[in-house]
Amino acid sequence: MAELVLIIEDEKDIRENLAFSLKREGFEPIEAETGERGLELARLKKPSIILLDLMLPGIDGLEVCRQLKHASATALIPIIMLTAKGEEIDKIVGLELGADDYVVKPFSLREVILRIRAVLRRGKEEQYESVVNSGALTLDAVRHQAWAGDMELELTLSEFKLLQDLLLHAGQVRSREQLLDTVWGYSFEGYARSVDSHIKRLRAKLGPHGDLIETVRGIGYRVKANP
Ligand code: CA
Numbered sequence: 001m002a003e004l005v006l007i008i009e010d011e012k013d014i015r016e017n018l019a020f021s022l023k024r025e026g027f028e029p030i031e032a033e034t035g036e037r038g039l040e041l042a043r044l045k046k047p048s049i050i051l052l053d054l055m056l057p058g059i060d061g062l063e064v065c066r067q068l069k070h071a072s073a074t075a076l077i078p079i080i081m082l083t084a085k086g087e088e089i090d091k092i093v094g095l096e097l098g099a100d101d102y103v104v105k106p107f108s109l110r111e112v113i114l115r116i117r118a119v120l121r122r123g124k125e126e127q128y129e130s131v132v133n134s135g136a137l138t139l140d141a142v143r144h145q146a147w148a149g150d151m152e153l154e155l156t157l158s159e160f161k162l163l164q165d166l167l168l169h170a171g172q173v174r175s176r177e178q179l180l181d182t183v184w185g186y187s188f189e190g191y192a193r194s195v196d197s198h199i200k201r202l203r204a205k206l207g208p209h210g211d212l213i214e215t216v217r218g219i220g221y222r223v224k225a226n227p
Contacts, residue, residue, distance in 0.1 A: 002028040004047035008038030010056050021109040035059035042074045053082045065099055078119045134170035134226050136209045148209040159202045171225025173216045
């Protein structure tokens with residue numbers, strides 16, 4: 001069955017070109033001209049991936065991204081942002097918004113297809129990987145066990161989810177908002193500090209391996225990637 005790709009883009013030429021190449025590559029494109037329509041189609045059709053333009057009339061791409069990531073029905077759908085040069089790329093990429101990747105306009109259609117395939121592949125690996133590991137840290141989601149070196153960890157559910165999220169994204173920075181969102185399913189400004197206190201307890205439980213969780217100033221946390 002062809003994978004559904006939702007394109008949310010107000011520029012007709014770009015949207016139609018994308019749809020055309022996606023079809024040629026065996027995907028099934030669905031098109032939305034506005035953010036509002038895009039949100040509706042995302043909920044209705046549950047696409048495998050969403051291409052989301054940043055500058056849209058009405059609600060813009062950042063807001064669409066935020067709403068998609070906050071609704072449980074659409075939170076897991078990967079998003080690739082389509083941005084113009086100079087737009088706030090730092091904000092988009094994986095930081096508070098949780099987009100999975102981005103391409104800068106003008107992009108080649110080939111590049112977009114490659115990105116889509118890469119993001120979809122990554123998503124599938126994460127889904128089926130019950131055991132994740134980086135350096136001395138290992139976590140088995142199915143058996144609900146985690147280890148630091150040879151030491152089995154006694155973690156609360158929140159700590160477990162926190163560690164799982166960091167390990168699934170080893171080498172990448174995870175913002176407090178993203179961590180809040182994955183672990184507790186919501187993100188409010190005042191709660192960012194509770195991520196800090198959980199990380200503190202988690203580090204203490206990791207003992208000598210506590211420093212594998214790095215603080216990234218002003219953003220959040222990262223587990224070192226496998227050397
Ligand atoms: Ca636009």
